[in-house]
Amino acid sequence: MEPRGGWLDETEQRAWQGLIGFAMLALPELERAHRRHGLVHIEYGLLAALSDRSYRLSELAAMLTMSQSRLSHRMNKLRDRGLVLLSPSPEDGRVTVAEISPAGRALVESIAPGHVEDVRRLVFDNLTPAQTEALADALTAVIGGLGSCGPIDRPAPDCPPPGCP
């Protein structure tokens, strides 16, 4: 049986293999680096996002396409470690707002430089500026098509939460 749109051509196969290869080779290495600080990747992403501003849990869940219950579980663990503060919104007590604690900020600030060096080594050191730009443009189009309004690791400040995703 032929797939709708046909089989992948040689270029599509290379692109697909690159995406899978990145996920299977580079991400586990970053995950190991985060574990040395007692975090899993998603926790680093949450703390990095919260280091810019506070978020309602519902906004974070939408940005990460996580269920609210899964996110709450993760955030409660970060709160129990003193890395985030969770409190009812002053405007609506049913809404929980997450903000980073001083200890959380200190942790992100201690991890971030090494994380960026890992990302450079794993990705950008292998690319010319033109390739980096082409990669960014292509992946922005892919992520746009996935129906997410924002990135995961470090949400864009202009991400419009109500329409997301």
Added chain:
Amino acid sequence: MEPRGGWLDETEQRAWQGLIGFAMLALPELERAHRRHGLVHIEYGLLAALSDRSYRLSELAAMLTMSQSRLSHRMNKLRDRGLVLLSPSPEDGRVTVAEISPAGRALVESIAPGHVEDVRRLVFDNLTPAQTEALADALTAVIGGLGSCGPIDRPAPDCPPPGCP
């Protein structure tokens, strides 16, 4: 503290967010599709690779940057389900060779069209041919830099196993 090479610029951030976003949004969806067939993604990748030719376990482990023991565990499960055959190499009895069984081939052939349709919908339907080519070129450079000689999902036929990785 400033990372060596500096913080990511705006383009690098977009590219990085795209890579993480792809891994966190698209891969779980593909994983759910494979689960409906009783497979995890890596098992589909193994069966897809074996549908082209047989491999020594050491070659597969190198291609996937998996430990031999982890790969053996996974392959034994596929063998127990009748999807692959494992046998000593005729040239060297200490070497185990994996090949796909007729049932394994039938399973891959039944899954592959839907998998390709998912991949098109999640990735290539959102890209122009020029963007697909730029994505392939950039990711090929990234994967090359990661020290892998071949893709994971469907190893290249010309992947030279001895130098890998």
